[in-house]
Amino acid sequence: MTKNQRLVYIALLAAQAVIISLIERSIPSPFFFMPGAKIGLANIITCIALYTLSVKDAGKVVLIRIILATLLGGTLSTFIYSSAGALLSFLSMLAVKKLHILPISLIGVSMAGAVFHNVGQLLVASWIAQTPAVMLYLPVQSIIGIMTGFAIGITANYLLKHVDRLHYYTFLRST
Amino acid sequence: MRNVITTLKIGDIMIMILLLLISFTPLAIFTWQQAQVDGEKLIAVISLENEVTHEINLSEHEGHELFDIVTHDHEINTIELSDGRIQIKSATCNDQVCVRTGFINRAGQTIICLPHQLVIEIQNVGDEHIVDDQVDIISS
Structure with a gap:
């Protein structure tokens, strides 16, 4: 990949990712019993970025997404929530991906990302509410996160396998 | 379906189990802490913007009560007490998470209204701790 190609690809x-998160914001959450829980469609892009770009560039994709999505209809508090969630989820996805003890596919990486996104958000919520009891919501959130992470992992896996360009970039990345 | 099974690896299952364990740790720590307290005396601690405004003795509460909590921005949460249970009956916040939580009556349960920074937490204080019974709900 030349430098220009890489820049265009990151952009x-x-x-x-920004468009996906905007669209996701406008569809009602399927988890009506747990407001705040969402499918996390934008995580597809993070997964693809992690598998086709270097760590630094994947980080840039996430950073740009957070900033732009906030500017296009977010508030300061949603910015704090989503950046804490995104940071933790990115780090955990990276850690899981680098884990070479067991064979791990994109599904595991995406599940870790989804769950740690919730951990990050609940940490911020318990900091704002000044009570650690907020963390007691974690089990419910995590089970939803594992299910959505599973679905997102399969989707991203499918894209990486069947979109030629992505497949080629994955190959480049792994060599 | 076969496609899914071939891409799912043993490590993924391990990650899933690990994530589940991680997500239940706060609950485990909390239950363990609660088990250290002798006796059972439940109080509902209501705090607004990180300051405790009410402490209500739930174990000895009987009957039915309604009262409003008003934030500095004139937002209102209506709290309902009913035979040792507590809920937010209605609120002027936009997400209504607190209202949908419903009644709580066990130690460790919480109702949180993040937009108003209102937290209701049930604590088990054991036998020795004495709370001013029925803190002036009516006068406030």
């Missing part, structure tokens, strides 16, 4: 991924 494309970031743009797609």
